Amino acid sequence: DIQMTQSPASLSASLGETISIECRASEDIYSNLAWYQQKSGKSPQLLIYAANRLQDGVPSRFSGSGSGTQYSLKISGMQPEDEGDYFCLQGSKFPPTFGGGTKLELK
Amino acid sequence: EVQLVESGGGLVQPGRSLKLSCAASGFTFSNYYMAWVRQAPKKGLEWVATISTSGSRTYYPDSVKGRFTISRDNAKSSLYLQMNSLKSEDTATYYCARVDGTTDYWGQGVMVTVSS
Numbered sequence: 121d122i123q124m125t126q127s128p129a130s131l132s133a134s135l136g137e138t139i140s141i142e143c144r145a146s147e148d149i150y151s152n153l154a155w156y157q158q159k160s161g162k163s164p165q166l167l168i169y170a171a172n173r174l175q176d177g178v179p180s181r182f183s184g185s186g187s188g189t190q191y192s193l194k195i196s197g198m199q200p201e202d203e204g205d206y207f208c209l210q211g212s213k214f215p216p217t218f219g220g221g222t223k224l225e226l227k
Numbered sequence: 228e229v230q231l232v233e234s235g236g237g238l239v240q241p242g243r244s245l246k247l248s249c250a251a252s253g254f255t256f257s258n259y260y261m262a263w264v265r266q267a268p269k270k271g272l273e274w275v276a277t278i279s280t281s282g283s284r285t286y287y288p289d290s291v292k293g294r295f296t297i298s299r300d301n302a303k304s305s306l307y308l309q310m311n312s313l314k315s316e317d318t319a320t321y322y323c324a325r326v327d328g329t330t331d332y333w334g335q336g337v338m339v340t341v342s343s
Contacts, residue, residue, distance in 0.1 A: 121288070154329040163322060163333040164272075170328070207272065211329050215288040218272040 122146050122210055126219030132227045133198040141206055143219045145189040149212035155184055155193045159204040167206075168193060200226055229253040231323045231334035238340045239313055249306040249323030249334055256304035257281075260326035263297060263308045264333070265319035273319075276308060277326065291317075313341045 123146040133139045143153065151171035156164040166175045168184035171191055181196045195202055203226050208219040235247040247263070263275040276297035277286040285297050296309040306323055318341045324330040 152329075163335050164330075165333075166329065166331050169331070175331070209272075209329060214277075214286055216274045218274075220271050 121215060122149060122213055122217050124208055124210055124217050124219040126208055126222060128222060129220065130223040130225070132225045133195075134227045135198055135200070137198045137227075138194065138196050139198060139224070140195075141193045141208075141222045141224075143186075143191045143193075143208035143210075145191075145210055145212075147213075148188050149210045151187055152210055152212035153184075153186070153191045154209045154211065155182075156207055156209065157202075157204050158207070164207070195224075198224075198226065202226075229325065229332045231325065231332060233321065233323050233334045233337035236321065236337035236339045238342065240343050241314060241341055243313055244309070244311045245313060245339060246310070247308040247321055247323075247337060247339070249308075251304045251306065251323075251325070254325070256299075257301040261297075261299060261306045262324045262326050262330060263295075263306075264322045264324055264330065265317075265339075266322070266336070267316075267319040270319075275321070278306070310339070313339075315341050317341050 125144045127142050153171045155168040158164040167178050167182050172184045183194045207221040230252045232250045239245045262277045266272050278297045282299045294312045298307045320336040322336045323334040325332045
């Protein structure tokens with residue numbers, strides 16, 4: 121199985137701060153990567169797919185980048201509603217595998 | 228509006244069986260692959276099963292292969308997960324998810340606890 125290593129495990133950001141979360145794959149996943157936000161007690165919400173495509177309805181402060189084995193999610197200007205858990209998902213090879221998650225808090 | 232509503236969770240003893248259901252609405256169910264994904268308490272996410280649009284193809288990771296069976300009824304816009312020989316490590320919240328390239332919509336999840 122492809123291993124997805126996500127970092128950092130937790131992050132505290134100030135209002136308006138720009139933050140990045142990384143996912144590294146154990147092999148090339150050819151941009152088959154999605155990012156999700158999960159708020160406490162809720163189901164995951166898709167933010168980014170195909171590494172850099174913004175899902176409809178997601179604020180433009182979210183962006184994704186990367187290729188090969190290295191990918192990142194950037195939030196340009198932290199907002200209170202951005203608190204939650206974030207994780208990546210690779211869909212290049214079965215079974216799909218998830219990153220370990222990043223807990224993002226407002227400082 | 229896409230809606231996925233899971234049901235059928237609960238407390239079950241090790242070695243027993245349980246069947247989860249997912250009622251879909253707001254989209255043409257028969258046009259999409261569907262999946263089950265689980266999240267153990269305070270742990271990460273794990274893909275459990277995928278099923279093709281017609282139900283003729285199914286995919287499982289080794290952790291559940293031979294014990295779990297995914298199925299669907301397109302006439303009822305419903306997805307199912309039959310779980311047999313349950314183990315304590317199967318304790319998790321189980322999510323039904325629509326697959327469109329990636330999983331774009333998820334249900335609210337249903338809790339399954341395997342314990343004696």
